[in-house]
Amino acid sequence: MSTTLTGTVELVEGMTFRATTDSGHKIVLDAAPEHGGADRGPRPMALLVVGLAGCTAMDVIGILRKMRQDVTGYQVRVWAERAEEHPKVLTSIIIEHVLRGRAVNPEAVRKAVELSATRYCSVGAMLKQAAPIEERYRIVDESTGVQIVRTLALPAT
Numbered sequence: 001m002s003t004t005l006t007g008t009v010e011l012v013e014g015m016t017f018r019a020t021t022d023s024g025h026k027i028v029l030d031a032a033p034e035h036g037g038a039d040r041g042p043r044p045m046a047l048l049v050v051g052l053a054g055c056t057a058m059d060v061i062g063i064l065r066k067m068r069q070d071v072t073g074y075q076v077r078v079w080a081e082r083a084e085e086h087p088k089v090l091t092s093i094i095i096e097h098v099l100r101g102r103a104v105n106p107e108a109v110r111k112a113v114e115l116s117a118t119r120y121c122s123v124g125a126m127l128k129q130a131a132p133i134e135e136r137y138r139i140v141d142e143s144t145g146v147q148i149v150r151t152l153a154l155p156a157t
Contacts (some may be wrong), residue, residue: 016040045082045090050126052095053078059116060097060109067108072142073100080131090131097125097137104139106148113152119145128140 006022015031016038029044031037034144042050053076062073077096097113117124117135124133135152 024121027031029072045047045080045088046121048090049078049080049093052093052121052123052127055121056095056097056113059120060112063112063115064099064108067105067112069101069104069108071099071104074098074148090127093127093131093133095133095135097135098140100140100142100143102143104141106139106150109139110150110152114154117152117154118119 001049007019009017009019009029010026012018015036017029019027019029021027027047028041029047030040031043033039033108057074057076061071061074075098077098079094080090081092083091097109113135117133127133135154136148137152140147141147
């Protein structure tokens with residue numbers, strides 16, 4: 001059975017809108033001043049990028065917790081290139097998972113990132129239909145200071 005997501009966007013003034021999700025959360029959206037906005041909130045494309053980061057972050061940290069990994073800090077960074085011509089779609093995306101912890105197993109991180117990228121992250125599954133996504137991860141061991149940096153090799157879609 002499918003799930004229906006709903007949301008509304010209401011004009012406040014100028015190019016400022018108030019978005020309300022089906023769970024009742026509110027977000028202010030706005031355009032840049034050069035496009036008639038007042039820069040009071042994120043642009044819709046920026047929300048796609050942070051939506052992707054949030055989706056994969058929730059997957060990865062959940063998987064790592066189930067694997068009993070001692071993660072003490074976690075950040076997901078996303079860089080997305082856009083086309084220069086309208087409709088200015090995303091043309092490439094890089095996701096970097098940065099984890100801090102003690103004796104975090106690199107194989108566990110690789111597996112968690114791969115599972116998110118290939119199976120669980122619905123935002124990533126949709127966006128990779130439009131643009132290639134590169135997945136990277138960095139593990140910083142708080143006990144030793146050693147850093148491990150890897151790019152995940154995913155099968156082409």
